[in-house]
Amino acid sequence: MPEKNMADMVTKQELEAAKIDVKHAGEAVNEKKVINPRYGQPFNSFPLELENLAKAIKIALAAGAGSAGWTADLVVDSSGKNLQQVNDELGFPIKVLNKSTSRNLYDHIKDVVNVKDYGAIGDGELHTVQEWIDSGKFSSLAAVQATFPHVTATTDSIDWAAMQLCVKMRKNIYAPGDTGPYVFGPNTVHTPHSGSPNRMDTGAYIYGDRGKTVFTRNEVGEVSTRILKSDGTLDIAASDDINNNEAVFSLHGSYYKFSDIAIHHSKVGIFMGQDMTQVEKSACYKNIIRDVEFRRCSQPIIMSSAYGNHYNDISNIHFIECQIDVEMRNGKHDVVTIANNNRNYFTNIRSNRSIVGLWCTSGDTNRITSWDGEGCGAKPTNNPYPMPVGLPKLADGVTQITNGVHIFDGNGQLNKVLNCQMEACDIELYNNHYRNSFVNNGYHEAVANGTQVYNLQEPGLFISHNTFFTPIFCHLLNLNSNAFPNVTELGLYVRGNSFKNNTGIEKLKATPISKNYSERRVFDLGAAAAGSTKTITIWRDVDPSSSANIKVKVSALSAASNLSFANEMAVSAYRSNTRSLTRYFMQELYKLRATGQGTGDSTGVIVPTIANGGSSTRELILTLTMPAYAMDSVFVEVELSVCAT
Structure with a gap:
């Protein structure tokens, strides 16, 4: 008999391990269970995997895939949200008061046009249509014009071409500003x-x-x-x-x-x-x-x-x-x-x-x-x-x-x-x-x-x-x-309605013929030295072919001399059609001063005179000559009534 090699002999321990492996193999093929092998991780038996797959298929079949859609549980994102939860967050379909409308996310997106979705770049540089052709996006200018019919040359701006296309859609057009200016070039x-x-x-x-x-x-x-x-x-x-x-x-x-x-x-x-x-x-x-x-x-x-x-x-x-x-x-x-x-x-x-x-x-x-x-x-x-x-x-x-x-x-x-x-x-x-x-x-x-x-x-x-x-x-x-x-003078003016317009518009054109009006003005002439004069314009060079009735009142105060002065005059004047002052006359109604309690006189008073003058020599000027007293204040009131043809 050949000599036995001890290394080739099977031990009782090895026979027991083989028996366990054969058992696990049989269970993996024939039984629905989780197998715990001597080596490696536990695993589902083949019948158990078939059962799990059958359950998944039944879920899909129960939902009527194709007619009613897959169930939400078939799709789960990395955070654990199923398809329904994801759709709800995206508004797909849109819901109002928890009631689904006929609008979905795509309908919502169409409400706003983003100019960059139509090719705009907006990076502060001029990009021309030639770049589209060079990059292969379009084969030729004619191909570009099939989508952007307003483009006429390869030198046209891409940013402009995209915006022009969007404007013609008559929608809400959004231009993001995150990358730089949109450059239209000459367009x-x-x-x-x-x-x-x-x-x-x-x-x-x-x-x-x-x-x-x-x-x-x-x-x-x-x-x-x-x-x-x-x-x-x-x-x-x-x-x-x-x-x-x-x-x-x-x-x-x-x-x-x-x-x-x-x-x-x-x-x-x-x-x-x-x-x-x-x-x-x-x-x-x-x-x-x-x-x-x-x-x-x-x-x-x-x-x-x-x-x-x-x-x-x-x-x-x-x-x-x-x-x-x-x-x-x-x-x-x-x-x-x-x-x-x-x-x-x-x-x-x-x-x-x-x-x-x-x-x-x-x-x-x-x-x-x-x-x-x-x-x-x-x-x-x-x-x-x-x-x-x-x-x-x-x-x-x-x-x-x-x-x-x-x-x-x-x-x-x-x-x-x-x-x-x-x-x-x-x-x-x-x-x-x-x-x-x-x-x-x-x-x-x-x-x-x-x-x-x-x-x-x-x-x-x-x-x-x-x-x-x-x-x-x-x-x-x-x-x-x-x-x-x-x-031409400071003060308070109250005038008639002879407003004139110089716009040059034919239907509003002012007539050169003046109208009847009245005007009231007051003049605060301030202080005046003894023997000095004060002048004011009582009829300006504005009214051709007209007659004026002018009433003038003068009040003055000399505090140092403890005196009060008053004058009142009536003036009649006439202007020709060239506004020249051809007639004027002044009648002094009174000129006086108060010298005491119940006493006064008309000597040492303010003396008025009138003459034509001013820059045009056609203004009616009143000159007041002060007496031998320094005046603290001189005040004049003028009422003007103009009658014109």
Whole structure:
């Protein structure tokens, strides 16, 4: 027999272990249980796994997969939330008061268009359509135009192409501001056209992330096109269509809204006027520009009327270092009227270091509230722009103004300016409109002979801390012939209703023939030395072909001499059709002094005389010669009644 090798012998222990392994193998195949092997981790037997799988299948079958959907328990995220819980958080479907609506998450997403979903980049650089072709997104310009039909060249801006496509959708358009400015280059986003505010066929809402969302054409310091006529006024026919395509956005319809964005470094920010692709006049009504910053734009907003720019709301605007913040004018395509930018609202606006704030050459019954000027002038700090061309002239017809926070010139009337404040500005107000009103503003019209305020036409109402002026009543604290050129003396005035208009508008044109009126004025002449003279104008050079009945009362006090003086005179005067004073006569009714209790005389009194004079030599001047007493105060009251042909 061969010799036995002890290493090949099976021990009793090994036989017992093999027996256990065979048992586990049998259980794994035949029994539903968890197997605990001698080695490794416990595991489910094959029948047990089949049972678990069958349970899962039964759950799916019970839910009727395909018709009623899978159960929520079949999908669980990493946090343990099932599919139903995830859907509820996402609003899919949308629920109101725990009742599911027919709208789902996709419907909700469609309500807002994100401009970046349509290709916009917004990183502060100019990206052209050529980049799409080079990257293979589109094979050619024609392929681009199949999706973006407004694109005409491979040099067009991608940011512009995306925004233009979104605007045509007439939806809420969101432009994120997290990566940088959107650069349109030489392109302008044109809104769809509408010819009537009653059609409701236009409108969209463009908004961003407050000041972080910036749109620009990268035209740093470049000036908008302003072509002048030979008389120095703006040639609108030559300039209008060019400005239309110099803008970041051009509005040609109604019910658009811009909010929480900024527009920087562009010739024109927003142009409001005619769609040049349409024959019908564009109607810009009820648009809203709110919470917008304009920085270093030559003309942030141009309102160039066609059918009309009416009832627009421009509020909470910050203009920084611009040339002309807002220009309101008749457009090339205008339905010609007296003024076709009507009943617009400007509220809570700051013109900061601009050359011109508001320049209105066509405006009727607009409301301007809390439009402040700070640091505005001909050459404001850090402002890169030159003086605008075509600014109006002063009353002499020669001197041109160089700046102005509020300029009303040309065809306009009945605008109202309220609660505006001025700080460190050159010219604050230039007004040459018919009966504009200015109430509770911080203009410096009360500076004696100041140059901050120019009223070439008398305002319909001017009220401030220092001034109360209407066509029939006036009280001024300080004399400023620039602010009130027809007022030549301090005092209180009560006048008739012979208000005159010099606007040049045919239907409102003033007649050169004066009307009957009455006027009352008082003059505080202050102290007067003994033997000195005081002069006042009792009839100004304003009324051709007229006769005046003038009543004058004089009161004076000499405290040192313990004397009181009084005079009263009646004057009759006549002006020819050239306003020359060809007839005048004064009758002294009395001249006296009080020397004691119940005593007095007519010697040593104030002596009055009249003569024509003044700068035009056609004013009727009253001269009062003081007696040999120093007067502490001299006061004169003049009542004037004018009868004219």
